[in-house]
Amino acid sequence: MSAQLFSSSMSIEERVAQILMERRVTYTDQQMLRWALVSQQELDEQERTLIDRVFYGVRHGLLRVVESID
Numbered sequence: 001m002s003a004q005l006f007s008s009s010m011s012i013e014e015r016v017a018q019i020l021m022e023r024r025v026t027y028t029d030q031q032m033l034r035w036a037l038v039s040q041q042e043l044d045e046q047e048r049t050l051i052d053r054v055f056y057g058v059r060h061g062l063l064r065v066v067e068s069i070d
Contacts, residue, residue, distance in 0.1 A: 012036060012043070016050040024064040025054060 010018075012033075019025045033051045036043060043051075057063035 012047045012050060016054055019054055019063065020057070022069070023057075023062070024066050024069065025058060026066055026068055028068075029054075030058070030065070 015029065015032075019029060033054060037048070037051055054063065058065060
């Protein structure tokens with residue numbers, strides 16, 4: 001299963017890969033990922049693990065939080 005972030009055509013896997021590659025995450029990305037975790041949307045174990053990695057990176061200073069990506 002490949003869940004989509006809101007109406008975006010980008011899957012969670014694609015967006016997380018981009019976040020980890022760029023080492024930065026926007027506030028909007030964080031909100032969308034939180035929504036995906038708490039919504040009724042079904043996520044598989046891999047998607048949950050990827051989202052957890054993003055929040056781990058934010059908590060431990062491995063990812064920079066930015067307003068928007070230029």
